[in-house]
Amino acid sequence: MVLADLGRKITTALRSLNSATVINEEVLNAMLKEIVTALLEADVNIRLVKGLRENVRAVIDFDEMAAGLNKRRMIQSAVFKELVKLVDPGVKAYQPVKGKSNVIMFVGLQGSGKTTTCTKLAYHYMKKGWKTCLVCADTFRAGAYDQLKQNATKARIPFYGSYTEIDPVIIAQEGVAMFKKEGFEIIIVDTSGRHKQQDSLFEEMLQVSNAVSPDNIIFVMDATIGQACEGQSRAFKDKVNVGSVIITKLDGHAKGGGALSAVAATQSPVIFIGTGEHIDDLEPFKTKPFISKLLGMGDIEGLIEKVNDLGLEDNEELIEKLKHGHFTLRDMYEQFQNIMKMGPFSQIMGMIPGFSQDFLAKGSEKESMARLKRLMTMMDSMNDGELDNRDGAKLFTKQPGRIIRVSCGAGVTEREVRELLTQYTKFAAVVKKMGGIKGLFKGGDMGKNVNPNQMAKLNQQMAKMMDPRVFQQMGGMGGLQNIMRQLQQGAGGLGNMFGGGAGGSAPSGSGGGRR
Numbered sequence: 310m311v312l313a314d315l316g317r318k319i320t321t322a323l324r325s326l327n328s329a330t331v332i333n334e335e336v337l338n339a340m341l342k343e344i345v346t347a348l349l350e351a352d353v354n355i356r357l358v359k360g361l362r363e364n365v366r367a368v369i370d371f372d373e374m375a376a377g378l379n380k381r382r383m384i385q386s387a388v389f390k391e392l393v394k395l396v397d398p399g400v401k402a403y404q405p406v407k408g409k410s411n412v413i414m415f416v417g418l419q420g421s422g423k424t425t426t427c428t429k430l431a432y433h434y435m436k437k438g439w440k441t442c443l444v445c446a447d448t449f450r451a452g453a454y455d456q457l458k459q460n461a462t463k464a465r466i467p468f469y470g471s472y473t474e475i476d477p478v479i480i481a482q483e484g485v486a487m488f489k490k491e492g493f494e495i496i497i498v499d500t501s502g503r504h505k506q507q508d509s510l511f512e513e514m515l516q517v518s519n520a521v522s523p524d525n526i527i528f529v530m531d532a533t534i535g536q537a538c539e540g541q542s543r544a545f546k547d548k549v550n551v552g553s554v555i556i557t558k559l560d561g562h563a564k565g566g567g568a569l570s571a572v573a574a575t576q577s578p579v580i581f582i583g584t585g586e587h588i589d590d591l592e593p594f595k596t597k598p599f600i601s602k603l604l605g606m607g608d609i610e611g612l613i614e615k616v617n618d619l620g621l622e623d624n625e626e627l628i629e630k631l632k633h634g635h636f637t638l639r640d641m642y643e644q645f646q647n648i649m650k651m652g653p654f655s656q657i658m659g660m661i662p663g664f665s666q667d668f669l670a671k672g673s674e675k676e677s678m679a680r681l682k683r684l685m686t687m688m689d690s691m692n693d694g695e696l697d698n699r700d701g702a703k704l705f706t707k708q709p710g711r712i713i714r715v716s717c718g719a720g721v722t723e724r725e726v727r728e729l730l731t732q733y734t735k736f737a738a739v740v741k742k743m744g745g746i747k748g749l750f751k752g753g754d755m756g757k758n759v760n761p762n763q764m765a766k767l768n769q770q771m772a773k774m775m776d777p778r779v780f781q782q783m784g785g786m787g788g789l790q791n792i793m794r795q796l797q798q799g800a801g802g803l804g805n806m807f808g809g810g811a812g813g814s815a816p817s818g819s820g821g822g823r824r
């Protein structure tokens with residue numbers, strides 16, 4: 310993501326304050342100049358950039374400032390606030406309501422990523438336990454229905470569409486009515502786009518909107534079009550009641566600044582960003598965590614949310630077992646399932662301060678997941694007695710015949726099974742000590758939420774389990790300790806980051822891990 314460059318440049322500018330002996334007008338101006346240049350290079354609208362500079366300058370009045378005040382801190386937090394303002398229209402996004410039908414309509418130009426994002430969003434809600442479905446009201450583009458059907462089938466999401474009906478309004482109406490009757494909670498309507506903003510497109514959009522009365526209209530915007538984002542989003546906003554925005558293609562080479570600053574034009578909140586073609590490549594967008602992450606401060610809130618999504622509170626049985634020092638192979642199997650459910654490993658890593666999104670190469674991530682799956686396949690070949698045995702590994706050492714049986718069943722070598730058991734024994738020891746993954750996160754405020762020690766242990770074990778090479782890429786133990794140090798600092802809240810001095814999480818802090 311090219312936005313990461315922007316983040317690095319702004320962080321460098323902010324850090325220049327730390328090395329200055331005296332903070333005066335000159336130092337401030339030099340820093341602002343650097344930030345302004347970086348923002349303009351990232352395609353952020355010039356009017357907004359000017360506004361940002363003026364607002365920061367207005368906050369800092371050197372003549373009036375008392376000598377004892379921490380000027381560095383004030384300047385840095387003013388910049389942070391202004392950056393947040395840049396992407397925050399101050400409007401709350403529509404929140405779907407459980408137990409009722411929420412109709413969400415997608416609009417946007419052809420190729421912006423509507424159909425792809427519809428499926429991603431449906432998948433997102435489905436994973437969270439909502440009754441979700443898709444309606445294809447695009448009769449303009451050849452093969453549009455097939456595309457949606459294929460995506461939906463792969464993700465097992467119910468869908469509605471037609472090969473014969475040519476009126477999108479009728480399809481939308483029928484599909485939404487049917488799903489409403491069946492008690493679906495999230496009904497997503499995909500519409501057609503045109504190559505350009507045409508009257509005919511807007512006319513059709515209005516008719517579909519009138520026919521299904523959506524609770525929320527999501528405007529999908531392609532980040533790669535840069536400065537053109539602003540005009541485009543204005544045009545859509547003028548025609549229909551756009552409630553939220555999703556920015557797509559923020560992976561690749563998009564500068565992103567154009568799309569992000571178009572938020573000001575729509576006065577609608579960005580709710581998600583698309584970061585790839587895969588169904589999992591959709592990230593909830595929240596302004597403060599986004600800016601924190603951009604500046605290399607990590608996204609602790611997002612990480613906690615992911616863990617909460619897993620609903621580990623329900624896992625009282627496991628907690629109870631752990632209290633008594635039991636951790637079976639089946640428990641490990643379930644923990645693996647949780648890790649897989651949390652989504653791509655790199656996404657999780659990207660939320661940890663000091664790590665960047667693109668930290669793990671896609672290739673090695675796939676390998677890690679494949680390795681985890683292989684371990685699970687071996688466990689699939691075990692019987693209940695083995696999986697639930699409280700000394701899982703001992704049973705196998707006492708009766709080596711079991712190892713042979715599992716290796717045959719899973720189509721792996723005996724050595725691999727032995728390795729799995731060794732890893733399990735180590736994993737169990739760590740997990741027992743920390744009281745389960747849930748033990749990582751305690752209630753209370755954000756600063757106290759993450760227990761860095763336990764996080765370190767888990768990560769260490771997870772990385773080892775998944776692939777020794779990945780572990781090395783992470784900079785081995787040194788790298789991990791570094792991350793944890795950063796996590797500790799980051800978890801203290803933004804106040805710590807801007808506390809002046811050398812504190813905070815320099816992006817360079819991830820040791821040998823960064824490439």
Ligand code: GDP
Pocket residue numbers: 417418419420421422423424425426502557558559560561582583584585586590
């Ligand atoms: P629509 O015409 O608005 O429905 O757009 P599509 O959903 O058909 O997407 C157009 C192209 O953009 C497809 O090739 C998608 O795979 C691709 N695409 C959509 N979202 C993203 C994204 O977040 N990142 C990347 N790299 N590609 C995307």
Ligand code: MG
Pocket residue numbers: 423424425447450453500501
């Ligand atoms: Mg489409």
